[in-house]
Every structure is written in C-alpha cells, then in structure tokens.
Amino acid sequence: MPSQYGQFCPVAKAMELLDERWTLLVVRELMLGSRHFNALRRGVPRMSPALLSKRLQTLAKAGVVERWQEGNRVSYRLTEAGRELEPIVEAVGRWGVRWIPELGDEDLDPHLLLWDMHRNVDTEAVPDGRTVIAFVFPELDPTTRRWWIVVTADGVDVCDVDPGCPPRVTVESSLRTLTRLWRGDLDWAGVLRSGEIVLHGEPQARRALPRWLPLTGLAGTPRPRREAPVPVGPGAGPPE
Structure with missing residues (x-):
C-alpha cells in the first residue's frame, strides 16, 4: 500500500x-x-x-x-x-x-434506522409465530412513510412494502424522535408519556414493545454534563 x-x-x-x-x-x-x-x-x-x-x-x-x-x-x-x-x-x-450528539436532517434515514433496529430484536421476548411491528413516520413522503419489522422462526427482516399480515403493534413517531430514542438520547418511558411516540395495537404488545426492541448497545453511554456558557464582554463579570 x-x-x-x-x-x-x-x-x-x-x-x-x-x-x-x-x-x-x-x-x-x-x-x-x-x-x-x-x-x-x-x-x-x-x-x-x-x-x-x-x-x-x-x-x-x-x-x-x-x-x-x-x-x-x-x-x-x-x-x-x-x-x-x-x-x-x-x-x-x-x-x-x-x-457529537447533533443530528442534521441529512443524518436521518428510515431504511438505515429500521435495518439497525432489526438486528437488535430480542427474539426470545417476541411471541412464537409470526410477529409484525409496523412503523409510521407521518412527516415523510408517502413512499418512505411506512415500514415493517417481521419476526418469524426463520429470523428477522425489514420490509418497505406491506408484508400482508396485520401488525401486533404500530409505532407512530417522527423519524427524528425514533432515531434519538434508538441512540439513547431519549427513553421509552419519556417518549410514551409525552406522546412523541404513540403505540397502536394489542395492549399486551404495546406494553411489551420496549422489551422486543432493546436499544442499541451504545445507547447507555453516559453523556457529558453540558456546562452553561460563560458570559463574556462588558458587564459579564460576577455580580458584586
């Protein structure tokens, strides 16, 4: 070389x-x-x-x-x-x-997000048989708005066309919010409580979804404390 x-x-x-x-x-x-x-x-x-x-x-x-x-x-x-x-x-x-926590619009990709998420599905926690998890990103173009993760005995896959089986649970979220959740910037309890992510479907599946979709291994990385900027310029000194 x-x-x-x-x-x-x-x-x-x-x-x-x-x-x-x-x-x-x-x-x-x-x-x-x-x-x-x-x-x-x-x-x-x-x-x-x-x-x-x-x-x-x-x-x-x-x-x-x-x-x-x-x-x-x-x-x-x-x-x-x-x-x-x-x-x-x-x-x-x-x-x-x-x-480097900032995410620009160009960093958001539903295909890449769902592909990453499908690798982390806890197949032991998902019920036996065929389980479909649907995802809806309302702000996206209709061609990229809907995605599915399909879990079967043969493995886990990502679909960008309807797999033809009713989902047990549907996740409705902005792409940015779900991406931030996946990265660990947000947590399941917070986004569900705030309504930033809404789950539709079987009550048991809605409760179990965070166990089915454990976050990426990097999500638990401790974040640094963000110090408030120190003011500069005239009159910026400490109060007397």
Whole structure:
C-alpha cells in the first residue's frame, strides 16, 4: 500500500487504510453480523455497490477481511486483525454519542434506522409465530412513510412494502424522535408519556414493545454534563 502520510508513526500507517471514506463503516457492518454483499449494502445504503466492492477488496488485501465461497454465494468475515478493530470502532461510537450528539436532517434515514433496529430484536421476548411491528413516520413522503419489522422462526427482516399480515403493534413517531430514542438520547418511558411516540395495537404488545426492541448497545453511554456558557464582554463579570 503506497504511503499517504510519509510517517513511520503506527497511527499514521493504520490511518492509511482506515481513513478512506466508508472503510470503518464496512468494518462496523461485519462486526454486527452482515456476511453477504447485499446485507452489507443495506447497512450502508448510500454507498455505491462499486465502492463497497472496492473497499472489501482493499480490506481483504490488507488482511482485515477474508472472502469465503459458500456454494454459489460469497461471504465476508473479519480476520484476527479485523476483529482487533472491534473495540476501536465501539470506542469511536461511544465518543460520537458523547461529544457529537447533533443530528442534521441529512443524518436521518428510515431504511438505515429500521435495518439497525432489526438486528437488535430480542427474539426470545417476541411471541412464537409470526410477529409484525409496523412503523409510521407521518412527516415523510408517502413512499418512505411506512415500514415493517417481521419476526418469524426463520429470523428477522425489514420490509418497505406491506408484508400482508396485520401488525401486533404500530409505532407512530417522527423519524427524528425514533432515531434519538434508538441512540439513547431519549427513553421509552419519556417518549410514551409525552406522546412523541404513540403505540397502536394489542395492549399486551404495546406494553411489551420496549422489551422486543432493546436499544442499541451504545445507547447507555453516559453523556457529558453540558456546562452553561460563560458570559463574556462588558458587564459579564460576577455580580458584586
């Protein structure tokens, strides 16, 4: 790999691989269990297929990812070197939760949110059989307003078209509120009490939903205390 920084420092050498756009997010997806190209794409929906393929090739060449042929399908897994990145990626995530809490409109993506949420469904808590959880984001365009998480004995999936089975519970929320809840900026009790999130459906399912959808592992990251800004300028000193 050609040197980008011209430094012997190990941090510089590592960043020659890791600071390419999307690279750590591809590692994140592999950490979270994505194994096939299409699953990886769903975790980075704004990344082009060509660039994803290029990043996987680069990571494989660097010994971070290994490529496996499984019949007619190709799978990707982290090597020992790749697995050593897991605490680093998690630490970056916790740092981001603590120190970069702001969310712009461009950061909000219903597909990415539901894809992340579906990976955390507690299948042991969900009743046996087929369970559908519907999501409605009233402020979005009709083409992206409704989503579904479907839980069956075969696994959990995300649908952007009606799966044809009545939902046990429907979550009505703004995309921003549900995203902030998922990140841990808000909590279930608070958003339900305030009416920012409204649940429709079977009473038992409404009560159980927070157990079915435990929050992301980063949600419990302690937030720093936000100090009030110190006034400056004429007359800004402490009162006498």
